[in-house]
Amino acid sequence: MAQINPSILSADFARLAEEARAVEGADWLHVDVMDNHFVPNLTIGLPVVESLRKATDTPLDCHLMIEDPDRWAPAYAEAGAGSVTFHAEAAAAPVRLAREIRAKGARASLALRPATPIEPYEDLLPELDMVLIMTVEPGFGGQAFLDIMLPKIRRTRQLIDRHGLALWLQVDGGVSAATIERCAEAGADVFVAGSAVYGAEDPAAAVGALRDRAERAAARATSR
């Protein structure tokens, strides 16, 4: 079952509650936290996550593009995030961090920048609930999807399956009606979409259309 997570990075930050409710059929709301150190952009932090939690019933999928996630990530679970993603390149002790996030009741997820391979993290997979493969350089919405990430998505899906794990595989960056099928065929099952959802006239309808495309593509891939 394909999951679609609209990214509020492409929403109107002055009307976040309304924008969150505009995609209530979505599986998760993707919240991009940027600190202007790990990435060259600054967005939102803990107080906004706490407020969003009260403003919508859609679970929050927090993508932390920050330095020192070892210090900050567990607080996002406490603030009400149902899933907390930290970057492999920034975490000092990823196993301990994943365990802390899970101990606080959230799903723990590891993100990889485009140039970071999955293979060094193979032994960590049982400690995780999701892997996020970035399909753009993190930092900004609205960038073009990097096709060269498709082999990494495929290899990650193979590793997950080889270990018999129930991990979700998320793709983030440039996911749209034009690119989501390639991601689903490669083995992704959770799709972040910012501009493709909030740039659409009807964001809720865009979520449904993306989900249909992903599910059809996944069905085609498994019947091969």
Ligand SMILES: O=C(CO)[C@H](O)[C@H](O)COP(=O)(O)O
């Ligand atoms: O993590 C991100 C950027 O670093 C965003 O989640 C992502 O870029 C979503 O926006 P779009 O779908 O427009 O690419």
Ligand SMILES: [Fe+2]
């Ligand atoms: Fe993101």
